[in-house]
Amino acid sequence: DTAVSQTPKYLVTQMGNDKSIKCEQNLGHDTMYWYKQDSKKFLKIMFSYNNKELIINETVPNRFSPKSPDKAHLNLHINSLELGDSAVYFCASSQVRGQVNTEAFFGQGTRLTVV
Amino acid sequence: QKEVEQNSGPLSVPEGAIASLNCTYSDRGSQSFFWYRQYSGKSPELIMSIYSNGDKEDGRFTAQLNKASQYVSLLIRDSQPSDSATYLCAVYTSGTYKYIFGTGTRLKVLA
Numbered sequence: 067d068t069a070v071s072q073t074p075k076y077l078v079t080q081m082g083n084d085k086s087i088k089c090e091q092n093l094g095h096d097t098m099y100w101y102k103q104d105s106k107k108f109l110k111i112m113f114s115y116n117n118k119e120l121i122i123n124e125t126v127p128n129r130f131s132p133k134s135p136d137k138a139h140l141n142l143h144i145n146s147l148e149l150g151d152s153a154v155y156f157c158a159s160s161q162v163r164g165q166v167n168t169e170a171f172f173g174q175g176t177r178l179t180v181v
Numbered sequence: 182q183k184e185v186e187q188n189s190g191p192l193s194v195p196e197g198a199i200a201s202l203n204c205t206y207s208d209r210g211s212q213s214f215f216w217y218r219q220y221s222g223k224s225p226e227l228i229m230s231i232y233s234n235g236d237k238e239d240g241r242f243t244a245q246l247n248k249a250s251q252y253v254s255l256l257i258r259d260s261q262p263s264d265s266a267t268y269l270c271a272v273y274t275s276g277t278y279k280y281i282f283g284t285g286t287r288l289k290v291l292a
Contacts, residue, residue: 097278101282106284107267107269107285108282108285109225109269109282111279114278116278122277122278122279124279156225160280166212166213167213167275167280168213168230169215169230170215170271171227172224172225172226174224175223175224
């Protein structure tokens with residue numbers, strides 16, 4: 067029973083296309099995130115949502131549009147894909163408990179390759 | 182200055198040795214600290230979390246936190262070849278709604 071699941075696992079597409087990645091968590095967490103991991107393994111925050119509301123948009127091009135229909139789902143739609151968008155995208159979720167945040171749980175990742 | 186800094190490695194240790202991984206962070210107000218392990222092609226998985234100054238032990242792993250020095254470390258005792266992976270340090274500051282990751286340290290345990 068996967069805690070954070072994202073689909074698809076692999077995505078190969080041509081430049082200029084539009085694609086979506088879906089994410090769902092069954093942990094009951096209030097906060098969900100999208101991270102991008104580049105070829106050097108650096109995990110960079112893109113977006114965070116708390117109770118379906120966008121909290122952080124970390125200077126991501128507006129070709130990237132997240133959508134959270136409810137607090138268990140956070141999808142990512144990417145328009146007009148570019149070569150530089152090739153990376154692994156991770157969805158994650160966590161729960162804030164007072165001043166302390168517990169760990170983030172990650173989905174299995176989506177390896178996006180733009181050709 | 183990067184927000185979370187780690188040596189990229191690779192750090193090579195012989196099997197059975199202690200591997201020591203280090204991380205410094207810039208936000209003095211950070212309260213939550215995490216070590217993740219990531220195998221190639223896989224997602225990050227939590228190894229340890231630590232919130233208070235001092236040591237926290239879990240099996241072969243010990244996390245150490247020194248907030249005054251803004252320093253977090255992870256010790257792996259009796260290192261095994263299966264510990265070979267990239268170790269990511271992550272820091273969370275209340276109210277920011279984001280985990281800031283270091284660039285990771287690649288650990289190689291030599292059989």
